[in-house]
Amino acid sequence: MDPNSKSSEQVISEMVEMGFERFKILEAIKVVGTSIPNVVEHIFNTSSCSNPEPPTTHISKSCSSNGKILKKRTLSSSVQVPKSRTINHYFQSTDRAAEKKKNVVVVDDDDDEEEEYKKHLPQMEFDIDSDITSDWEQRASTLLQKHFGFSSLKSFQKEALSAWFAHRDCLVLAATGSGKSLCFQIPALLTGKVVVVISPLISLMHDQCLKLTKHGISACFLGSGQPDNTVENKAMRGMYSIVYVCPETVQRLIQPLQKLAESRGIALFAIDEVHCVSKWGHDFRPAYRRLSALRENFTTSKLKSLKIDIPIMALTATATKRVREDILKSLCLSKDTHVVLTSFFRPNLRFTVKHSRTSWASYETDFHELIKEYGGNNKNGGNKKAFTLDDVSINSDAGRMSDTDSVSSYDVDDNQDDYDDSDTNVKQSGNIDNHKKRKKLTIEFLENDVDVFQSADDLDVTCGEFCVQSPPKQCELSDTIDPPTRPEKRLKMLKEPLDQGPTIIYVPTRKETVRIAKYLCKFGVKAAAYNAGLPKLHLRKTHKEFHENTLEVVVATIAFGMGIDKSNVRKIIHYGWPQSLEAYYQEAGRAGRDGKLADCILYANLARKPSLLPSRRSEDMTKQAYIMLSDCFRYGMNTSCCRAKTLVEYFGEDFRHQKCLLCDVCVNGPPQRQNLKEEACILLQTIGAHNACRYSMDSSYNDDIHFDSKDRRLGLGLRPSLMMLVRSIREQFQKFLTTDILWWRGLARILEAKGYIREGDNKTNVQIKYPELTELGLEFVKSMSEQTFYVYPEADMLLETKTDKPFSSFSEWGKGWADPEIRRQRLESNRSPTMRRSTRKQRKSKGKKVKRDLRTSRGRLAAKLSKHK
Numbered sequence: 001m002d003p004n005s006k007s008s009e010q011v012i013s014e015m016v017e018m019g020f021e022r023f024k025i026l027e028a029i030k031v032v033g034t035s036i037p038n039v040v041e042h043i044f045n046t047s048s049c050s051n052p053e054p055p056t057t058h059i060s061k062s063c064s065s066n067g068k069i070l071k072k073r074t075l076s077s078s079v080q081v082p083k084s085r086t087i088n089h090y091f092q093s094t095d096r097a098a099e100k101k102k103n104v105v106v107v108d109d110d111d112d113e114e115e116e117y118k119k120h121l122p123q124m125e126f127d128i129d130s131d132i133t134s135d136w137e138q139r140a141s142t143l144l145q146k147h148f149g150f151s152s153l154k155s156f157q158k159e160a161l162s163a164w165f166a167h168r169d170c171l172v173l174a175a176t177g178s179g180k181s182l183c184f185q186i187p188a189l190l191t192g193k194v195v196v197v198i199s200p201l202i203s204l205m206h207d208q209c210l211k212l213t214k215h216g217i218s219a220c221f222l223g224s225g226q227p228d229n230t231v232e233n234k235a236m237r238g239m240y241s242i243v244y245v246c247p248e249t250v251q252r253l254i255q256p257l258q259k260l261a262e263s264r265g266i267a268l269f270a271i272d273e274v275h276c277v278s279k280w281g282h283d284f285r286p287a288y289r290r291l292s293a294l295r296e297n298f299t300t301s302k303l304k305s306l307k308i309d310i311p312i313m314a315l316t317a318t319a320t321k322r323v324r325e326d327i328l329k330s331l332c333l334s335k336d337t338h339v340v341l342t343s344f345f346r347p348n349l350r351f352t353v354k355h356s357r358t359s360w361a362s363y364e365t366d367f368h369e370l371i372k373e374y375g376g377n378n379k380n381g382g383n384k385k386a387f388t389l390d391d392v393s394i395n396s397d398a399g400r401m402s403d404t405d406s407v408s409s410y411d412v413d414d415n416q417d418d419y420d421d422s423d424t425n426v427k428q429s430g431n432i433d434n435h436k437k438r439k440k441l442t443i444e445f446l447e448n449d450v451d452v453f454q455s456a457d458d459l460d461v462t463c464g465e466f467c468v469q470s471p472p473k474q475c476e477l478s479d480t481i482d483p484p485t486r487p488e489k490r491l492k493m494l495k496e497p498l499d500q501g502p503t504i505i506y507v508p509t510r511k512e513t514v515r516i517a518k519y520l521c522k523f524g525v526k527a528a529a530y531n532a533g534l535p536k537l538h539l540r541k542t543h544k545e546f547h548e549n550t551l552e553v554v555v556a557t558i559a560f561g562m563g564i565d566k567s568n569v570r571k572i573i574h575y576g577w578p579q580s581l582e583a584y585y586q587e588a589g590r591a592g593r594d595g596k597l598a599d600c601i602l603y604a605n606l607a608r609k610p611s612l613l614p615s616r617r618s619e620d621m622t623k624q625a626y627i628m629l630s631d632c633f634r635y636g637m638n639t640s641c642c643r644a645k646t647l648v649e650y651f652g653e654d655f656r657h658q659k660c661l662l663c664d665v666c667v668n669g670p671p672q673r674q675n676l677k678e679e680a681c682i683l684l685q686t687i688g689a690h691n692a693c694r695y696s697m698d699s700s701y702n703d704d705i706h707f708d709s710k711d712r713r714l715g716l717g718l719r720p721s722l723m724m725l726v727r728s729i730r731e732q733f734q735k736f737l738t739t740d741i742l743w744w745r746g747l748a749r750i751l752e753a754k755g756y757i758r759e760g761d762n763k764t765n766v767q768i769k770y771p772e773l774t775e776l777g778l779e780f781v782k783s784m785s786e787q788t789f790y791v792y793p794e795a796d797m798l799l800e801t802k803t804d805k806p807f808s809s810f811s812e813w814g815k816g817w818a819d820p821e822i823r824r825q826r827l828e829s830n831r832s833p834t835m836r837r838s839t840r841k842q843r844k845s846k847g848k849k850v851k852r853d854l855r856t857s858r859g860r861l862a863a864k865l866s867k868h869k
């Protein structure tokens with residue numbers, strides 16, 4: 001039996017609550033079965049004009065409280081309504097019946113009467129709104145209380161609604177979990193018109209539709225994930241108050257939506273997660289850019305029956321200044337667009353960064369706390385039954401598409417090139433077929449690749465239409481607690497233990513989701529993996545169990561998407577570098593929506609530069625992706641600035657609190673400042689010397705800095721990489737012989753942040769790679785003898801000083817790595833006997849290229865070295 005099907009009794013009781021007459025419902029059930037939408041449709045189609053039974057959904061309720069509203073909507077719907085009985089027609093009849101009772105002129109189907117009606121009520125459309133001018137706030141509060149159980153609108157919600165009410169376009173920038181959805185849901189309730197919401201993910205639309213249904217508001221979603229093709233038809237005839245559409249579908253629906261605008265009416269177009277519009281943000285979706293069609297096609301000049309252009313409300317929690325400007329421009333929002341900007345600060349989130357190699361070997365150290373918290377650490381799981389993943393093999397499809405395990409080896413990093421341009425990456429990821437498919441930029445493809453591209457069809461769902469259920473009782477609803485903004489309260493919160501609640505662990509690869517979930521299950525934690533490569537059934541189950549608090553931990557890729565709105569998520573763990581701070585803050589923002597203390601922990605290998613995940617990007621976008629990744633890297637490396645401040649300021653907000661008091665930097669304090677005058681001076685001089693050496697061919701370069709001729713050995717005329725420069729320093733200065741590149745990288749970042757050096761490569765890198773001295777740097781070097789240079793060492797510098805191992809990255813294997821001959825021998829000896837045999841063979845076959853595994857940095861390095869031999 002279909003678990004979604006309802007019994008006749010259930011349908012009757014729900015529909016009676018909606019205001020339908022029992023006998024009509026019974027009659028309809030006999031004909032069309034127990035699907036509520038079909039029953040509603042049947043009743044509409046068979047009801048006689050003279051005796052319509054008004055459904056007392058919120059639509060008719062909100063309208064019937066105001067006679068004028070009813071009749072005007074009737075008129076508005078009369079513009080294009082066909083003679084056949086549709087829901088609009090039904091509403092007309094309903095409204096008219098109600099009007100008759102109130103002695104208001106109402107027309108019947110016949111044209112004369114309609115004309116008569118028009119004479120009496122010549123105004124249409126937003127007169128509906130002007131009727132509620134005086135007390136719309138009061139009405140909104142009543143509806144808010146009735147449908148959602150909240151006592152009042154938040155001030156940013158009021159601001160956004162006021163803008164909508166003044167028919168202005170509006171861009172709402174408000175923190176994750178602040179309540180942006182209400183800004184576009186209330187207009188549907190206030191006007192009885194339809195609100196069309198553009199949303200990027202099926203799972204997000206599905207979640208929101210379910211919630212709306214619970215709150216007594218009819219909703220549906222349209223898009224490639226919609227299995228029922230009658231839903232679209234019904235939606236375009238105005239049967240749902242809120243219609244969610246994925247951006248790819250909007251273009252196709254322009255005409256039907258225009259008809260809808262002229263019949264039942266469209267109160268608002270809401271574009272949720274609008275940062276997807278911009279290439280300069282994360283989650284870019286090309287179809288979002290084409291949403292400018294909404295501004296073009298729903299204006300008074302295009303649709304004569306409209307009195308005003310239909311307002312557009314765009315909403316996001318993560319947009320930098322550049323992204324905001326791009327949104328306004330790309331969507332062609334009006335010049336008069338109102339921008340609602342609230343603080344991005346989430347005062348109850350405790351941000352921490354921890355060093356971890358984020359590999360299998362570090363699970364024990366990193367997860368033992370978590371296992372303890374969930375009462376695990378028992379191989380059999382005690383009384384708890386771990387959520388099994390038997391149906392999912394680690395080697396299955398789950399790890400296929402965005403698996404970067406193969407590209408992120410931990411062994412060698414120093415000469416590591418950043419994981420480069422998308423195309424190469426895809427080739428390197430080993431799946432040529434996939435690569436070919438990737439070249440075709442089709443929507444179908446996007447839909448299969450959601451871990452990398454957040455697309456519409458991330459989770460197929462059984463049904464995309466949602467009928468009104470009675471709103472939950474008051475006691476079932478609780479206002480979210482506003483988190484404490486006052487410092488004393490935050491400090492107090494810190495002393496209290498974390499409340500109970502689930503954890504989400506975000507990892508970059510599909511394979512990792514399964515591996516970690518299995519690991520946790522083994523220790524009795526109820527954990528499940530979530531990535532777009534897993535069976536849909538499993539994904540649905542995970543979603544459900546997560547929302548029902550049955551699961552303790554979900555280990556997910558970014559496919560556990562935007563808009564996950566569960567109030568009691570206590571921990572968000574990022575296990576591996578995120579791709580941008582936007583993505584990081586949005587994902588972290590899923591914690592602590594109940595206003596109580598919640599943890600956001602980033603475990604990252606601070607000894608490695610993060611790499612870009614394989615993806616299709618234009619040159620521009622690759623550059624931007626590197627910039628975003630680099631900002632994220634800097635966030636992790638920072639040791640002295642409050643984490644919340646860094647995040648909030650990243651989004652262009654002035655952080656007025658100075659400190660969050662909760663994050664690891666605020667709690668532990670910054671490390672001791674060190675005077676790195678000598679080191680800075682040596683590095684700058686070495687850079688200067690190499691630069692001078694390069695430019696000496698061009699005599700215009702004014703060389704003020706002395707450089708040793710020994711440097712010429714180290715690549716005269718070549719563009720010196722930081723690695724080469726450090727090697728040069730190590731050779732020249734005995735005291736720095738055993739210093740690690742990690743430490744110098746940290747110093748280079750500090751010097752770059754101060755403006756003393758800049759990247760000399762025209763490619764953007766995560767970390768400065770080919771440093772060049774700036775004017776400021778030159779000044780600094782000249783005056784170096786007179787000053788000190790106190791700085792906070794960055795995370796990688798601290799890491800290096802904590803390990804007493806000499807040069808290269810924490811392994812005996814790495815000792816002497818600077819010497820090319822030693823390096824060659826090591827690479828040779830590190831190969832397995834079979835590999836060695838085959839390499840010998842390959843060498844014998846002259847002219848034939850030795851194949852390197854370019855997916856690993858070691859392989860790439862070996863390939864490079866063999867080129868130079």
Ligand SMILES: Nc1ncnc2c1ncn2[C@@H]1O[C@H](COP(=O)(O)OP(=O)(O)OP(=O)(O)O)[C@@H](O)[C@H]1O
Pocket residue numbers: 150151152153154157174175176177178179180181182316317479480562563564565567589593
């Ligand atoms: N006026 C209000 N009073 C109390 N709670 C509210 C109010 N408005 C919204 N909320 C609650 O806030 C929570 C978050 O709402 P919502 O999902 O709209 O957030 P959001 O801003 O869209 O977040 P995200 O950026 O993650 O999508 C919901 O559980 C909602 O019920």
Ligand SMILES: [Mg+2]
Pocket residue numbers: 180181272563
């Ligand atoms: Mg939202």
